[in-house]
Amino acid sequence: MRRLPLLVFGTISIVVIAAVVTFLWSLGSGAAERTPFSTADMVPRDVELYVAVNTEPSSPQWMAFADVLSQLNVEDSARDAWNELLEEEDLRWDEDIVALLGDEGYFAITDFSALDDGEGAVGAFKLRDAGKAEETVLRLVREALEDDGSELLEQDYEGETIYYVEEDDGLSGSEGDEVFFDEDTSFEGSSTSFNGGAIAFLDGVAVAGLAPEDVEGVIDVIQGRAPNVLANPRVEELRAQQLEDFLIWGYADLAAAWDAIDEAVEENSEEGEDPFEADDLEELRANADRATFVVSMRNDGFVVDAAVLRAPVAPVEDGYGFDEVFNSHYAQQVPEDTLAFVAGRDLYNEVYVPISDSLSGVDLNLADPYCGGFGSYFPTGEYSEKDDPVYRQFYDETGEFDYEAYEEWDGNLQRFFTDAEGNMDYDAYSEYMNGLYEGYCEEESQTIEEAIAEFEQDVGFDLEDDLLGLLTGEFAVAVNAGNFDADKPDFDVLGLLDVTNAARVEESMTLLGQYLEREEGWQIDGPDGSGVRLVREGAGSDDVGAWAVTDDSLALSYPDTPASAFVSGFEGDSLAQNEDWQDMMELLPEEKTFVAYVSLARLIEELRKVEDAEAEFADATDGEVTFDDLEPIRSLGIATTNVEGGWGMRIAVLIND
Amino acid sequence: MLADERLPAKERPQVGLALSPRIAPLLTIVAAALAVAGFFLPWMNGAGPFDLRSFSGFDFARLVRNFEITADSASSSAQVRGTAVALYLVPALALNAAVLHAAAPLLGLQRRLVGWALLVSGAYALAILGLLLLLSLAPLNDFQSSVGLPSWGFALSAASGALLVWLGRRELSQQKELDRA
Numbered sequence: 156m157r158r159l160p161l162l163v164f165g166t167i168s169i170v171v172i173a174a175v176v177t178f179l180w181s182l183g184s185g186a187a188e189r190t191p192f193s194t195a196d197m198v199p200r201d202v203e204l205y206v207a208v209n210t211e212p213s214s215p216q217w218m219a220f221a222d223v224l225s226q227l228n229v230e231d232s233a234r235d236a237w238n239e240l241l242e243e244e245d246l247r248w249d250e251d252i253v254a255l256l257g258d259e260g261y262f263a264i265t266d267f268s269a270l271d272d273g274e275g276a277v278g279a280f281k282l283r284d285a286g287k288a289e290e291t292v293l294r295l296v297r298e299a300l301e302d303d304g305s306e307l308l309e310q311d312y313e314g315e316t317i318y319y320v321e322e323d324d325g326l327s328g329s330e331g332d333e334v335f336f337d338e339d340t341s342f343e344g345s346s347t348s349f350n351g352g353a354i355a356f357l358d359g360v361a362v363a364g365l366a367p368e369d370v371e372g373v374i375d376v377i378q379g380r381a382p383n384v385l386a387n388p389r390v391e392e393l394r395a396q397q398l399e400d401f402l403i404w405g406y407a408d409l410a411a412a413w414d415a416i417d418e419a420v421e422e423n424s425e426e427g428e429d430p431f432e433a434d435d436l437e438e439l440r441a442n443a444d445r446a447t448f449v450v451s452m453r454n455d456g457f458v459v460d461a462a463v464l465r466a467p468v469a470p471v472e473d474g475y476g477f478d479e480v481f482n483s484h485y486a487q488q489v490p491e492d493t494l495a496f497v498a499g500r501d502l503y504n505e506v507y508v509p510i511s512d513s514l515s516g517v518d519l520n521l522a523d524p525y526c527g528g529f530g531s532y533f534p535t536g537e538y539s540e541k542d543d544p545v546y547r548q549f550y551d552e553t554g555e556f557d558y559e560a561y562e563e564w565d566g567n568l569q570r571f572f573t574d575a576e577g578n579m580d581y582d583a584y585s586e587y588m589n590g591l592y593e594g595y596c597e598e599e600s601q602t603i604e605e606a607i608a609e610f611e612q613d614v615g616f617d618l619e620d621d622l623l624g625l626l627t628g629e630f631a632v633a634v635n636a637g638n639f640d641a642d643k644p645d646f647d648v649l650g651l652l653d654v655t656n657a658a659r660v661e662e663s664m665t666l667l668g669q670y671l672e673r674e675e676g677w678q679i680d681g682p683d684g685s686g687v688r689l690v691r692e693g694a695g696s697d698d699v700g701a702w703a704v705t706d707d708s709l710a711l712s713y714p715d716t717p718a719s720a721f722v723s724g725f726e727g728d729s730l731a732q733n734e735d736w737q738d739m740m741e742l743l744p745e746e747k748t749f750v751a752y753v754s755l756a757r758l759i760e761e762l763r764k765v766e767d768a769e770a771e772f773a774d775a776t777d778g779e780v781t782f783d784d785l786e787p788i789r790s791l792g793i794a795t796t797n798v799e800g801g802w803g804m805r806i807a808v809l810i811n812d
Numbered sequence: 813m814l815a816d817e818r819l820p821a822k823e824r825p826q827v828g829l830a831l832s833p834r835i836a837p838l839l840t841i842v843a844a845a846l847a848v849a850g851f852f853l854p855w856m857n858g859a860g861p862f863d864l865r866s867f868s869g870f871d872f873a874r875l876v877r878n879f880e881i882t883a884d885s886a887s888s889s890a891q892v893r894g895t896a897v898a899l900y901l902v903p904a905l906a907l908n909a910a911v912l913h914a915a916a917p918l919l920g921l922q923r924r925l926v927g928w929a930l931l932v933s934g935a936y937a938l939a940i941l942g943l944l945l946l947l948s949l950a951p952l953n954d955f956q957s958s959v960g961l962p963s964w965g966f967a968l969s970a971a972s973g974a975l976l977v978w979l980g981r982r983e984l985s986q987q988k989e990l991d992r993a
Contacts, residue, residue: 160919160920160921160922160925161925163919163921164912164921164925164929167908167911167912167915167919168908168912168929171904171907171908171911172901172904172905172908175900175903175904175907175908176897176900176901176904179870179873179900179903179904180896180897180900182870183870183873183874183877183896183900184877188874188878212861212862213862213865213875213878214878215878215879215880215881216881218878218879218881218882219881219882222879222882249860249861249863250860250861250863253860253861254858254860254861254862254863254864254865255864283864283865284864452881453881454880454881454882454883454884455884811884812884
């Protein structure tokens with residue numbers, strides 16, 4: 156009988172305690188420190204760029220970020236650096252900046268085209284103490300303005316005070332003065348002013364903009380006279396998909412960017428010239444209509460997500476980025492200590508065909524510094540004055556320039572374009588010279604398509620049917636490096652490609668080898684017992700590469716050892732068994748269409764082996780950070796994935812102690 | 813009905829402050845209410861990056877749970893959750909003690925059991941608050957530089973803890989007197 160009250164006591168206690176704890180637990184889950192997008196109702200509806208920033212230091216995102224800094228032993232040094240910087244302004248990072256911020260802020264560009272006029276960008280931050288923020292900001296602004304003689308102006312707008320600065324453009328002069336830039340251009344009038352920024356402090360919110368009009372726009376939104384971004388379906392559709400908290404979330408309306416590019420190209424191109432075909436721009440518009448990016452923390456890493464979405468009515472087109480989901484089987488066939496690894500699927504259809512379609516008509520002379528319009532943007536390699544189609548006639552075999560011959564030629568030419576009064580017709584002279592170049596360039600012109608056809612004829616195969624078209628499975632590249640201190644550091648690279656018809660690929664590779672032997676003087680040996688052929692760039696060269704075709708794969712490597720090891724089957728664990736690889740694959744999207752992986756841990760390990768590296772690194776960071784501190788940084792990964800209505804990418808850094 | 817309430821009023825043992833049998837459970841309810849209210853009132857004033865914030869016991873539990881994102885194993889995740897539950901137990905134990913005390917006459921619970929429930933709930937609250945006080949005063953880790961010093965909700969919770977301990981001791985002493993009688 157004595158046990159009964161004890162049983163009642165225990166039962167009641169368990170029930171009451173469990174009920175209260177469960178209730179508090181669920182209450183705590185629902186009442187987060189911050190609501191993501193809590194500033195969305197302050198953002199003007201028609202934004203072209205919108206970036207929301209989590210500013211709540213006690214949110215899990217910032218706590219995870221602080222934890223990462225702490226793991227890397229840089230939290231204190233980062234804070235000290237900030238404090239040192241802020242000390243001059245009598246501010247402290249934690250107490251006067253972080254503590255002042257509310258749970259979110261945002262930056263937005265409402266009109267890209269207005270930026271040139273000093274308008275169109277705004278930002279708003281929630282504040283915990285608007286009074287202190289106002290006092291601090293205005294003090295700093297006034298101090299800064301004192302130095303350049305400007306003044307902080309004020310204006311009232313709908314019951315709020317907007318502080319703003321009008322800066323001088325530096326062209327001083329009294330009214331009516333004329334300032335001459337050159338003979339044809341003059342600027343009448345005195346100096347003009349432009350927007351130097353504006354800010355207003357509302358109830359618990361600081362609103363800043365490039366111009367007072369920008370701030371007025373946000374005040375209208377906050378006070379309900381203008382619609383906010385929640386009424387913009389283009390943004391709202393994407394915002395609603397962001398269910399988890401973030402550090403930074405961004406949206407870009409690419410339609411506006413395409414408009415700006417279109418306008419800029421039109422303005423800068425000469426009449427009749429069409430450097431950017433309308434079809435190309437429409438295609439880009441259809442395939443990249445909006446973009447989002449998210450920076451967030453995970454328990455073991457740092458993640459950046461980006462997505463580009465097609466226009467809502469645009470048809471789904473193949474061939475824009477990788478879109479076939481796969482799990483890399485080559486990760487199971489390369490060594491565990493692989494430094495970098497890249498893999499995707501269908502090299503032919505996803506890479507070659509779209510590039511070929513876009514570039515087949517491009518003139519190979521495009522990158523020629525004398526013929527191509529883009530010559531100056533490309534590395535010119537061995538180009539020199541000697542290659543100039545007009546002036547090369549004055550260089551002899553040893554590369555010496557014959558000035559006498561040149562002067563005689565040029566003198567004759569100038570005389571030809573000079574009339575009896577001694578006036579030279581520069582326009583005609585210039586036209587003649589251009590004609591010389593055009594004639595040469597037309598003669599030398601060859602499209603990529605024509606060059607490929609010529610190459611196919613020389614080799615004796617059809618590049619697409621006999622080789623590239625047979626590479627529609629997985630492809631991968633594995634890189635390893637080390638011993639950086641040596642005269643010749645260790646380096647090897649292995650390319651692996653699934654083949655659908657091994658015999659045909661073998662035949663094509665043999666033809667290609669024969670072509671390289673014939674045309675380039677390469678030396679191809681083998682195959683050896685495993686089917687590996689050694690490739691030397693010249694007879695007797697020490698640099699040996701290799702290729703081999705197995706039943707399922709084409710392997711190419713430099714030097715020869717990785718291909719040989721792949722064909723004979725390497726011993727030991729594979730990359731797929733590496734813990735960092737496995738953790739990274741979990742951090743990356745489940746449905747990958749392309750993956751890249753770099754073992755930062757291995758890279759750091761190799762760097763540490765370099766003589767004096769430890770000391771030099773410590774010196775470079777004033778002893779604040781050492782290689783030991785970097786140990787938690789494990790790897791970098793990039794993966795692309797299919798997202799609804801578009802294409803997505805994640806970049807992740809695995810940090811794990 | 814508690815065991816000693818069956819005795820005539822004059823014969824009931826008197827320990828410390830004399831309380832009528834109806835007042836003591838009411839006091840427990842008041843102490844539990846204070847414990848619950850105190851749990852949602854500021855325990856600590858923020859400092860450093862949290863200078864303009866304050867943290868109640870409930871906020872602390874949430875803050876602790878936010879660390880779960882940094883947990884890289886099941887055990888560290890369980891540790892984080894366990895710490896949050898430890899904080900939620902402060903009002904839970906107080907409410908439990910109040911329920912037991914109020915329901916004791918109906919359920920015929922011994923005064924000893926009720927006394928222990930009260931004592932444990934009060935002592936537990938004081939232990940948790942004492943630990944937080946220690947962390948806020950001693951520079952053991954970042955706690956001091958980010959959480960600051962105790963605030964009035966802390967004092968309220970400590971008072972409720974002390975009241976529960978006193979009520980518990982009183983119940984246990986009365987039970988002892990009763991046993992002697």
